[in-house]
Amino acid sequence: MTAISSTDRATAREASIAVAEARARARLRRRYALVIGLRLAILIVFLGLWELGADYNFIDPFFFSSPSGIWQQIWSWVTEGTSQGPLWLQMYVTLEETFLGFVIGALGGIAAGIILGRNRLLADVFSIYIKIANSVPRVVLGSVFIIALGLGMASKVALAVVMVFFVVFANAFQGVREADRAMIANARILGASPWQITTTVIIPSAMSWILASLHVSFGFALVGAVVGEFLGAKQGMGLLISTAQGAFNANGVFAAMIILAVMALVVEFIITRFENYVVKWRPAPFNEQGA
Amino acid sequence: MQLQSMAAEKLSPAAPPADAAIAIDDVTLRFVTPDGHMMTAIRDFTMTVARGEFACVVGPTGCGKSTTLNLVTGLLRPTTGNVRVMGNPVTDISRDIGFVFQADALFPWRSVIDNVAAGPLYRGTPKAEALERARDWIARVGLARFEKHYPHQLSGGMRKRVALAQTFINQPKILLMDEPFSALDMQTRTAMQDELLGLWSEQKSSVVFVTHDLEEAVALADKVYVLTAGPGTVKSVYRIDLPRPRVMADIRYDPKFIEIAKVIWNDLREEVQLGQSRGLQTGH
Ligand SMILES: Nc1ncnc2c1ncn2[C@@H]1O[C@H](COP(=O)(O)OP(=O)(O)OP(=O)(O)O)[C@@H](O)[C@H]1O
Numbered sequence: 001m002t003a004i005s006s007t008d009r010a011t012a013r014e015a016s017i018a019v020a021e022a023r024a025r026a027r028l029r030r031r032y033a034l035v036i037g038l039r040l041a042i043l044i045v046f047l048g049l050w051e052l053g054a055d056y057n058f059i060d061p062f063f064f065s066s067p068s069g070i071w072q073q074i075w076s077w078v079t080e081g082t083s084q085g086p087l088w089l090q091m092y093v094t095l096e097e098t099f100l101g102f103v104i105g106a107l108g109g110i111a112a113g114i115i116l117g118r119n120r121l122l123a124d125v126f127s128i129y130i131k132i133a134n135s136v137p138r139v140v141l142g143s144v145f146i147i148a149l150g151l152g153m154a155s156k157v158a159l160a161v162v163m164v165f166f167v168v169f170a171n172a173f174q175g176v177r178e179a180d181r182a183m184i185a186n187a188r189i190l191g192a193s194p195w196q197i198t199t200t201v202i203i204p205s206a207m208s209w210i211l212a213s214l215h216v217s218f219g220f221a222l223v224g225a226v227v228g229e230f231l232g233a234k235q236g237m238g239l240l241i242s243t244a245q246g247a248f249n250a251n252g253v254f255a256a257m258i259i260l261a262v263m264a265l266v267v268e269f270i271i272t273r274f275e276n277y278v279v280k281w282r283p284a285p286f287n288e289q290g291a
Numbered sequence: 292m293q294l295q296s297m298a299a300e301k302l303s304p305a306a307p308p309a310d311a312a313i314a315i316d317d318v319t320l321r322f323v324t325p326d327g328h329m330m331t332a333i334r335d336f337t338m339t340v341a342r343g344e345f346a347c348v349v350g351p352t353g354c355g356k357s358t359t360l361n362l363v364t365g366l367l368r369p370t371t372g373n374v375r376v377m378g379n380p381v382t383d384i385s386r387d388i389g390f391v392f393q394a395d396a397l398f399p400w401r402s403v404i405d406n407v408a409a410g411p412l413y414r415g416t417p418k419a420e421a422l423e424r425a426r427d428w429i430a431r432v433g434l435a436r437f438e439k440h441y442p443h444q445l446s447g448g449m450r451k452r453v454a455l456a457q458t459f460i461n462q463p464k465i466l467l468m469d470e471p472f473s474a475l476d477m478q479t480r481t482a483m484q485d486e487l488l489g490l491w492s493e494q495k496s497s498v499v500f501v502t503h504d505l506e507e508a509v510a511l512a513d514k515v516y517v518l519t520a521g522p523g524t525v526k527s528v529y530r531i532d533l534p535r536p537r538v539m540a541d542i543r544y545d546p547k548f549i550e551i552a553k554v555i556w557n558d559l560r561e562e563v564q565l566g567q568s569r570g571l572q573t574g575h
């Protein structure tokens with residue numbers, strides 16, 4: 001008797017929990033739909049006002065373009081190509097410069113950060129020079145590189161490298177310095193050689209610092225490549241912008257800007273995926289655990 | 292006092308014999324503080340741990356207990372005096388030593404099994420064999436279902452057990468433990484103390500176990516070192532002649548145990564009070 005009634009109560013409780021869960025899930029779905037809907041609404045209102053303002057000449061389309069003008073420009077670039085050749089080639093050139101600069105600058109920054117982070121003397125000696133080099137406005141170096149390395153790819157890559165290097169270096173250095181001393185001592189006593197400590201303790205514990213810097217520094221690499229092209233080039237999105245600017249073609253400037261933004265977003269997405277893969281050992285932040 | 296000679300014999304510090312597992316001989320260690328002053332952490336410190344002996348160290352906070360352990364590992368060097376491990380002067384980090392840290396020192400990016408296998412892998416054991424041994428040790432500390440978990444997915448007590456397995460897998464002849472159980476609740480701690488005594492008697496290692504908790508020290512040890520408030524030196528040494536094997540859950544109600552704890556506490560109390568009043572004066 002009592003056993004039966006207690007199982008009855010248990011099933012009733014199960015059922016009410018299931019109902020509550022279903023309700024909570026529905027609430028989450030509704031909220032998600034609301035957020036997406038509001039985002040779309042804002043985009044549509046913004047583009048609509050811009051288009052209408054341009055049509056009725058509240059906003060001068062000659063200076064500030066218009067969504068339809070930008071779209072026509074992108075479409076004509078895609079279908080007919082740009083004045084410098086096909087659009088995909090311009091994107092490819094800029095991306096290639098960005099990637100090369102990003103990879104070289106990031107690897108150099110990580111290596112320098114780890115070496116200086118592990119060696120007090122080197123760090124104390126070089127810190128002053130790094131401070132000086134870091135305080136030079138790096139975009140100005142673009143002109144130096146164009147003079148020294150010419151209009152080809154090398155000057156853009158070089159500019160992208162210096163844009164990336166210091167950010168990644170500073171983060172890697174900090175990450176190495178913050179590596180837990182107890183953890184290092186533990187590894188030493190367990191039998192690790194200095195090299196094993198660097199690869200199995202120092203680098204993993206600096207990884208979240210390094211990855212954080214990779215996020216921002218890809219954007220910097222893109223800036224370096226585009227500014228380099230801007231200053232003098234034969235190909236690339238930066239040249240496209242500078243040509244459009246010379247012809248007072250606002251549609252062209254905006255269109256190139258949007259293409260660059262999309263490129264940056266796609267790469268950012270890939271880096272985030274990579275990061276989640278590399279640091280899967282990290283506890284989820286509390287807000288994600290709840291969701 | 293009759294009991295003192297019976298169960299808690301007070302020993303007179305003597306120069307360590309040559310074949311001791313650990314011999315710290317008249318060591319003074321001074322730190323250079325960031326503002327350039329010298330700070331004496333321990334002075335005229337003499338301590339001997341025979342092979343297979345379980346020694347506990349108690350003393351007020353900041354008296355130099357962790358410093359003493361670091362001297363034995365070779366992570367710190369004495370300013371004067373010398374430290375010998377298994378009869379040899381400490382020059383480098385010895386392969387014979389295992390160290391369970393006061394702070395959590397697991398590698399958070401490695402799963403439980405990779406954490407436990409770290410020691411053998413660092414020492415060049417082939418991967419398959421290292422994992423095999425790691426699996427064995429994980430089972431022995433009762434975590435077989437958690438091999439693939441990361442440290443942040445474990446409770447504090449489970450992490451401590453992983454740390455024990457990580458240390459024991461190297462089969463250290465000398466085991467140093469720095470307040471390993473102080474963050475645990477009573478039940479877990481008692482269980483871990485039993486596990487530790489089991490592993491110790493099986494491996495026949497020599498142990499130095501640092502603790503704040505005098506009762507823990509008396510329950511575990513063959514020998515208890517009482518240190519003075521900083522700069523630390525050995526105030527007295529007691530031999531604990533409670534029979535083994537000991538059961539942690541019961542021993543604290545043993546009248547003999549209570550008597551010993553009282554005797555040593557009288558000795559320790561002065562130092563703790565001294566340490567506290569000094570801490571108040573200097574503001575830290
Ligand atoms: N690297 C260091 N530099 C300067 N002083 C230090 C250093 N390490 C420890 N000390 C000092 O040495 C003294 C002893 O420190 P130690 O860590 O050995 O204390 P402890 O007995 O382990 O304390 P607790 O019980 O709180 O862990 C302390 O006063 C501390 O301030």
Ligand SMILES: [Mg+2]
Nearest residue numbers: 356357393469
């Ligand atoms: Mg300590």
